[in-house]
Amino acid sequence: MTGMHADMKLAYLLAAFAPLAGAIIAGLFGRSIGRTASHWATITGVAASCGASLWTLADVLAGNTFNGTLYEWAVIGDVRLEVGFLIDTLTATMMCVVTFVSLMVHIYTIGYMAEDPGYQRFFSYISLFTFAMMMLIMANNFLQLFFGWEAVGLVSYLLIGFWFTRPTAIHANLKAFLVNRVGDFGFVLGIGLVLVHFGSLDYVEVFEAAPDLARATLNLMGEAEWSLLTVTCICLFIGAMGKSAQFPLHVWLPDSMEGPTPISALIHAATMVTAGIFMVARMSPLFELSDTALGFVIVIGAITALFMGFLGIVQNDIKRVVAYSTLSQLGYMTVALGASAYGIAVFHLMTHAFFKALLFLAAGSVIIGMHHDQDIRNMGGLRKYMPVTWITSLVGSLALIGTPFLSGFYSKDLIIEAAKAANVPGAGFAYFAVMAGVFVTAFYSFRMYFLVFHGKERWGHAPDPGHDDAAHDDHHHHGLAPGDKPHESPWVITLPLLLLAIPSLAIGFLTVGPMLFGGYFDGVIAVLDSHPALAEVAAHFRGPVAMGVHAFQTLPFVLMIAGVGAAWYMYLVNPALPEGIKQKFSGLHRLLENKYYLDCLNEVVFAAGARFLGRSLWKRGDQELIDGVAVNGSAKLVGGFAAMLRHVQTGRVNTYAVTMIVGVAVLLLFVVLPMIRH
Numbered sequence: 001m002t003g004m005h006a007d008m009k010l011a012y013l014l015a016a017f018a019p020l021a022g023a024i025i026a027g028l029f030g031r032s033i034g035r036t037a038s039h040w041a042t043i044t045g046v047a048a049s050c051g052a053s054l055w056t057l058a059d060v061l062a063g064n065t066f067n068g069t070l071y072e073w074a075v076i077g078d079v080r081l082e083v084g085f086l087i088d089t090l091t092a093t094m095m096c097v098v099t100f101v102s103l104m105v106h107i108y109t110i111g112y113m114a115e116d117p118g119y120q121r122f123f124s125y126i127s128l129f130t131f132a133m134m135m136l137i138m139a140n141n142f143l144q145l146f147f148g149w150e151a152v153g154l155v156s157y158l159l160i161g162f163w164f165t166r167p168t169a170i171h172a173n174l175k176a177f178l179v180n181r182v183g184d185f186g187f188v189l190g191i192g193l194v195l196v197h198f199g200s201l202d203y204v205e206v207f208e209a210a211p212d213l214a215r216a217t218l219n220l221m222g223e224a225e226w227s228l229l230t231v232t233c234i235c236l237f238i239g240a241m242g243k244s245a246q247f248p249l250h251v252w253l254p255d256s257m258e259g260p261t262p263i264s265a266l267i268h269a270a271t272m273v274t275a276g277i278f279m280v281a282r283m284s285p286l287f288e289l290s291d292t293a294l295g296f297v298i299v300i301g302a303i304t305a306l307f308m309g310f311l312g313i314v315q316n317d318i319k320r321v322v323a324y325s326t327l328s329q330l331g332y333m334t335v336a337l338g339a340s341a342y343g344i345a346v347f348h349l350m351t352h353a354f355f356k357a358l359l360f361l362a363a364g365s366v367i368i369g370m371h372h373d374q375d376i377r378n379m380g381g382l383r384k385y386m387p388v389t390w391i392t393s394l395v396g397s398l399a400l401i402g403t404p405f406l407s408g409f410y411s412k413d414l415i416i417e418a419a420k421a422a423n424v425p426g427a428g429f430a431y432f433a434v435m436a437g438v439f440v441t442a443f444y445s446f447r448m449y450f451l452v453f454h455g456k457e458r459w460g461h462a463p464d465p466g467h468d469d470a471a472h473d474d475h476h477h478h479g480l481a482p483g484d485k486p487h488e489s490p491w492v493i494t495l496p497l498l499l500l501a502i503p504s505l506a507i508g509f510l511t512v513g514p515m516l517f518g519g520y521f522d523g524v525i526a527v528l529d530s531h532p533a534l535a536e537v538a539a540h541f542r543g544p545v546a547m548g549v550h551a552f553q554t555l556p557f558v559l560m561i562a563g564v565g566a567a568w569y570m571y572l573v574n575p576a577l578p579e580g581i582k583q584k585f586s587g588l589h590r591l592l593e594n595k596y597y598l599d600c601l602n603e604v605v606f607a608a609g610a611r612f613l614g615r616s617l618w619k620r621g622d623q624e625l626i627d628g629v630a631v632n633g634s635a636k637l638v639g640g641f642a643a644m645l646r647h648v649q650t651g652r653v654n655t656y657a658v659t660m661i662v663g664v665a666v667l668l669l670f671v672v673l674p675m676i677r678h
Helices: 003-061 091-110 118-139 142-160 169-199 203-213 229-243 253-257 260-270 272-280 290-313 318-338 342-369 388-402 407-421 427-453 467-473 492-516 534-540 544-552 555-573 577-584 586-593 595-648 655-678
Strands: 065-076 079-086 217-219 225-227
Touching: 003 065, 003 079, 003 091, 003 118, 065 534, 079 091, 079 118, 079 142, 091 118, 091 253, 091 260, 091 272, 091 342, 118 142, 118 260, 118 272, 142 169, 142 253, 142 260, 142 272, 169 203, 169 229, 169 253, 203 229, 217 229, 217 427, 217 492, 225 229, 225 577, 229 272, 229 290, 253 318, 260 272, 260 318, 260 342, 260 427, 290 318, 290 427, 290 534, 290 586, 290 595, 318 342, 318 407, 318 427, 318 577, 342 407, 342 492, 342 534, 388 407, 388 427, 388 492, 388 555, 407 492, 407 544, 407 555, 427 555, 492 534, 492 544, 492 595, 555 577, 577 586
Parallel strands: none
Antiparallel strands: 065 079, 217 225
């Protein structure tokens, strides 16, 4: 290790373990040290981690990377189970994004959770979540990746069910946990295949051996030969489908809005849901060797990008609109992965983290201003009462829909270009889906924006209990009382909004050239020549200014303007129109309202099927077969045999004498008869 790396090792350890130290202090000693000390401990830990991450990024940009073992946990034959760090441009970028957003969420939480009795516990959880995410990102082997993967799942379970006295929160965190177990089962199978066939869990060793195994096959069923790498990559991607909420394993994410708003921003914007995207980008040397796996990825991403966007149109809970928007944008990232444009996927992951965290935190600010009413039908005209929340929400919404020169524009437009240039199976459908998704995104984003901040004021009464979302209040008081007015949130809430608005405006413009077309990911992300999407996009790139200017004459821009215009007309100019459309297309509206009936399918087929199977095994297998036949049956057999023998045991000498004579006669018969025959 060079002198530089000896210094940097401290930065790596600080980045990973400072949030853990804060979590331990707030979690174990929170009650004795009090609220203020708890939030200072965790915020200091995450701030130190953020500083160390920026230091690491600067070092990586200077040309220094690191791949080494911290601790050897076990050795089994030739396989080493280790804790180690792999620090390169991909890792350093993710570290900075995660710690910066986490720091903003920590500061915001001081204001948002001020009245909550679980204040210290909440700070402990979000700090522990940051630690788990850092271990996942910084891993240099599959074992540590899996540890981080499961740890973020566990902490998200604790956070979604933070208000554990509410049945809806407990249902939501259990749903998130179970759906993620389905994905994680695939993930474990993928890691198992890597261990068996590659003989190592170390990234570098696996990636080096991958080309030699490109033609390797395995028998899953019967005589059919399956490509080893295709099966491995699809299994790993099933893990990503659970964690990054891709269709059909997306059903947990909207329900997870039951947790407090800060974790919606932390889990569903910058960290946990992007873990799957990061993992596939990291595994690019494996995915590049299987067009089938890439085709699977791009189709799943396209379905998620378009069809989850449709669901955002009918939501009335402010957080759920943003949640469906997250699902749709994760679909965009997955399309980029499937098109072999891994760098663009990571770029969109970064830009999306800032503006989506901003939108979630702005939604939380609105919820506070509305005294915890989350129904956008009870809002309107908040612009003049909450100016900071209004302007930052507008910035976040414009970035989300891909307004030229804002951060979301560069990453989203490049994904559309990459889908167009991709040559994997399903690329044509993906191009249609991401293009149509532009209109859908603009429509639902500005539907929410106009209903919340513009139009006539619809508040001043408690929400109608008949509203579906009236129960989704964050604390236990519903909406503004008559005569009350909304109010701007305190500075601990508005400061993170302003700090997140800056990268939402500028980071795409500043980084698109160097990050995607300046060799930033060289040697980290592998792309074969047979997948031309990224090279084709690069050939047309003329710089961020030219790209922004050119955008005004492209189809995505027209669709974006059409979406915003449609939302403006339907919700500000002619507010009776949406109700008329809803009546006319009631069947379609019911389909969207019931989320394509996927929850019903899961409950009726999978949950009820599992219960039926369990009950059958219990009644037929356990009670009748095991207890009835094996246990009680063997006891009855022994008892019956004993009852028969009891008749022989008479206690009379003459009976025994007769029995002995008969027995000797039979024995002689068996001995003598064979001798006579011979």
